[in-house]
Amino acid sequence: MPGYKGHLTGCTVVAGGALAGLLYLNVISAPPLTIASLFAVALMATMFPDTDTESKGQNFFYAIMAIVDVILIINKEYEWAALLGLFAMLPSLGKHRGWTHTWWAMLVVPLPLIFLPMAFFHTPWDVTLPFYIAAVVGYGTHLVLDTLF
Template sequence: MPGYKGHLAGGAALGGSTIAAAVYFSYLPKDIWLLAALFSIAVMASLFPDTDTESKGQNFFYSIMALTDVVLIINKYYEWAAILGLFAMLPALGKHRGWTHTWWAMLIVPAPIMILPWIFFREDWMVTLPFYLAAVVGYFSHLLLDREF
């Protein structure tokens, strides 16, 4: 079982190669900010399953989430800051290698990335689909490295 550095590397490798393939086959535009956001989501999602236990990965993940929350609050995106805070706490509701290490969590946990923009802003799901898929790919890399399949 790899540690947080292994999961970061796995998320970066699988996320980066998936994004590169999507650009190559013209599924994604060559927009540096979009690609950076997708890559960041994949890498962060690769750490999510281990946020249910005290670890360096958990500390890194929550440091980034806290920083993101502060930026949202400073920019007066209070609803998004509250949502991020709520979803960041969910792993604490289970035991280590419990629900966070399942294939169904890999598909359900990132779902708010697509659902919430539709609820709040009536954003077309096709706009948020790449962000959802980036999270699923990152999450998948974690489960794959932990040999959960």
């Protein structure tokens, strides 16, 4: 089973390669900040399954979540800060390699990336779909690496 460095490396190769390929083939066209955000979502998603146990991956994930939460609070985005806190707590409701390491969770856990912007800001689903896909790719990379190693 790879550690957090293995998961981050594997996700970097898969998600980074996919983004680079899509850009090269002109399948997608997006500003650099959007591309960086998609890549960051994939990296965070690849760490998510291991947030259910004490690990360096868990520490990395929650450090990033805390920074984002503080930024949201500073910007008076209290609803988003509360939602982030709620969803960040969910892995503690199971045991290690429990529900966070299932294929259905890979598809369900990222769904708020589509539905919350729709509910709060009336953002069309096709705008947030790339972020959902990035999260599924990152999450899936974690599950594949755990299966292989």
